[in-house]
Amino acid sequence: MDLRKKIRIIDDFPKKGISFKDVTPILKDPKSMKHTTKEITKYLEDKNIDVIVGPEARGFLFGILVAQELDLGFVPVRKPGKLPFKTFSVDYALEYGLDRLEIHSDSIEKGQNVAVVDDLLATGGTVLGVTKLVEKIGGNVSALSFVIELTNLNGRDKLKGYNVQSLVKYDDL
Template identity: 60%
Template sequence: MDLKKVIREIPDFPKPGISFKDITTLLQDGEAFKHSVDLIVEDLKDKNVDIIVGPEARGFLMGTPVAYAMGVGFVPVRKPGKLPFETESYDYGLEYGTDTLQIHTDAIKPGQRVAIVDDLLATGGTMIAAAKLIEKLGGEVVSMQFLIELEDLNGREKISKYDVNSLIKY
């Protein structure tokens, strides 16, 4: 199945020169959505994953069905102020400024094998932040899985020490 055919591209969104990859069309297509989840699960099947982590918010959409299919738990990584329990934070740089991600302090147990699942690999900043949070809690990042990779942004280079799989490349 050619998953690119079910991704809607929106030119000049959110600003001129950007070609936004809209995954809502893939999510609406039951066969394509199932196929994409199945492909990620297939890649993870021999990696002895204990838990899936998904960054806010589209990582929730891709990560939870993967966790369900694998019979493992799911942990959300969120922006500040969204998690109700004690959190660990990690600040990371953006093109203009900084951002922060948080995870519950009890979400990852020492030694747990973790796969991070998200919709898009762009510059890699979010993935580095999520990996640092997991590692800070004693987890081991065994794989990073993406529906889409924007190759021109070279995010893969930032996360090259990890196992990386992307289903669609632009």
């Protein structure tokens, strides 16, 4: 299946000059959603994964589907103040400034193998923050999987040493 045909391109969103890659048509179509889940699952099957982690918000959508398919638990990573229990946090770099991510302090056991699943790899800032957070609480990041990768933003370069998969690659913004 050619997932590229299911990704909607919206020019000048969220601002002029950006070509937004919208994954919601994949989620709307059961066959595309199942195909996406199966492709990520196939990649992760031999990685000895214990738990799936997904960053807010679209990482939740794909991460939960993959976790269910692999019969694993799912751990959300959220923006500050969104998780009700004790959390660990990490600051991460954005293009202009910093942001923060949080995870429940009891969500990953020391030594557990983690796969991070998200919709998009762009500059790599968010996923690098997620990997630091997982490692901070004792998890091992065994794999990173993305539906889309924007190759011209070189996010993969920040992820050297990690196993990285992307299903669809674009070389434009």
